[in-house]
Amino acid sequence: MSDARAIEAVTETMRSIVDAGVKRVSAGARAIAAPPHEVAASQEERVNVFLYRTEVDGSLRNTDPPATTPGEVGQPELPLVLHYLLTPYAPDGNDLVAHRLLGGALQSLHSHERLTERDLADLAPFSDVSRQWEQVRVNWQPLDDKDMYSLWSVFQAPYRISAAFEVRVVQIESRVRGLAPLPVLRRGSDGQGASVAAAVDLAELTEVAPVLGQPAALTGEPVTIHGHGLDADTVVAILAHPFLATPLQVNPDQATASAVRFSIPATMPAGLGSVALRLQSTGAGSLITNRLSLAVAPTITSALPMTVARTGTSAHVTLTCEPPVRAGQEVSMLLGSKSTPADLLTTDTGTISFTISNASAGTYPVRLRVGGTDSRLVVDRTDPTPRFDPDTTVTLT
Structure with a gap:
């Protein structure tokens, strides 16, 4: 796939290849890329590489990206076909010099029927078009007299001898990401596929x-x-x-x-x-x-209510529970609304210790949270106003 600068990269590669060709036949010549009506007469020998048309390759328009695996949905790339016109310009309208320049340009392109990965990477390193899957081929595009004259009429410039080429295909990736579901781990019991029935x-x-x-x-x-x-x-x-x-x-x-x-x-x-x-x-x-x-949910099996004496501003509480906590599980104790993580657990155990820093004296409903699931809090509903059962509390003194 290619980025948004793929067109620019292909044009620059074409210009560089043509530039090398014209320099072989005339040391002072060079290749440019400009609209024909802006190429003014000068004393320079030049060949203009002009992109005059782009179109979409219909055969690849709805094709998933090559890296898409079965079961995935990929956003198709934009496959472009680029049409170029090569026009030589010689000082003082000297057609013989112009023909020499055109021959050098055509010979160079004839030797590059395909813009290779090395061509694209070396001559246009600012784009990643060199990494696209499809090859970029350069083909002669014959134009009849009517088409050629129509082009130059649109350019609003005097007609000059030219050659047309088609560059196919340049793919620009979409910025919309595709979907890549996780692979199926199991087809079904006994290696069978999904059950299908004519019912709901x-x-x-x-x-x-x-x-x-x-x-x-x-x-x-x-x-x-x-x-x-x-x-x-x-x-x-x-x-x-x-x-x-x-x-x-x-x-x-x-x-x-x-x-x-x-x-x-x-x-x-x-x-x-x-x-x-x-x-x-x-x-x-x-x-x-x-x-x-x-x-x-875990169940606290320690005798409750529990009273724990503080040491300075800290308190150490030990709770027992069922089922045993597994090593590696996230465990915390909630006194009221304050959560305290368990001390390090290295083995499966039903006895868990907690160190509370900045512990404030008071009586708090206690819950044990294991793997995100809390032990049950008993609610006393004997009075008109419900309250937490005082027997499921921890008192810090």
């Missing part, structure tokens, strides 16, 4: 509902998965978590076409994981549904 009731999970509308489930608690098309001879819940080497497989307590209920096993780590169902029926094979997020 394929198995799909729509909601994970912990008990009592809680935002996260606890280990040992039942969880209900809602969806449709979930009826099968065998149903298994597959629980995944970033800190599990292999997913857990759990048999449900109850399964219908619209809901499956199972209990969170004690080996499921706290934090954010996911759940899917494997549905297997005789003659229909095995199907794994879509995945939904499954939040598992």
Whole structure:
């Protein structure tokens, strides 16, 4: 692909090639690039390289960029065809000198039927057109008398002997980025492809509902998965978590076409994981549904309420919890609204220490946050005004 200066780079490369050709036949000659009506008569020997027309190569207009892999969507490049006119100018209108210059220019271009990567990189280093995939070819473009005279009429300049060339193809990349989806990691169970059916009731999970509308489930608690098309001879819940080497497989307590209920096993780590169902029926094979997020909350097992004496302005609090925290998980304690990260965890453990700096004396509701999921706060609703249960607090003295 090429940048926006690709046209300029090709013109400069053409001019440089022609310049080298005319200098071989006349040391004082040079190639220029200017509109024909602005090339005034002078005592210089010159050949003008003029880009008089651009068009789009229709065969490449809707082609994805070469670097686009199957499954990706790329924005097509702009494939251009450039049309140049070479015109010699000699002092005092000397046609013999003009013909000599034209011959040198044509010989040089005839030796460069293709603008190579080296040509483009050396003669126009300001552009990356040399790195485009398509080759840039220079072809003779015959023009009949009518076309040639029409061109010079548009130029509003006296006619001079000229030669036309077509340069194809120059590609300018789009500034709109394409889409590159992540590769598919698995086609399906047993290496099978996607299941296709002439119906709209394929198995799909729509909601994970912990008990009592809680935002996260606890280990040992039942969880209900809602969806449709979930009826099968065998149903298994597959629980995944970033800190599990292999997913857990759990048999449900109850399964219908619209809901499956199972209990969170004690080996499921706290934090954010996911759940899917494997549905297997005789003659229909095995199907794994879509995945939904499954939040598992830690449970503080330390005796609460707890009183901790400060040392100066610092306090050290140790909490125990279930399930054990995995080494590498993000763990913090929340006293009221203040968050304190756990001391360094190097192994899986159910005992976590926290060092609170600038600790203020007071009684605070306590929560344990593991992998972004908080332990539950008990709310006392015996009074008209609800309050946090005083038994789930830590007091700093």
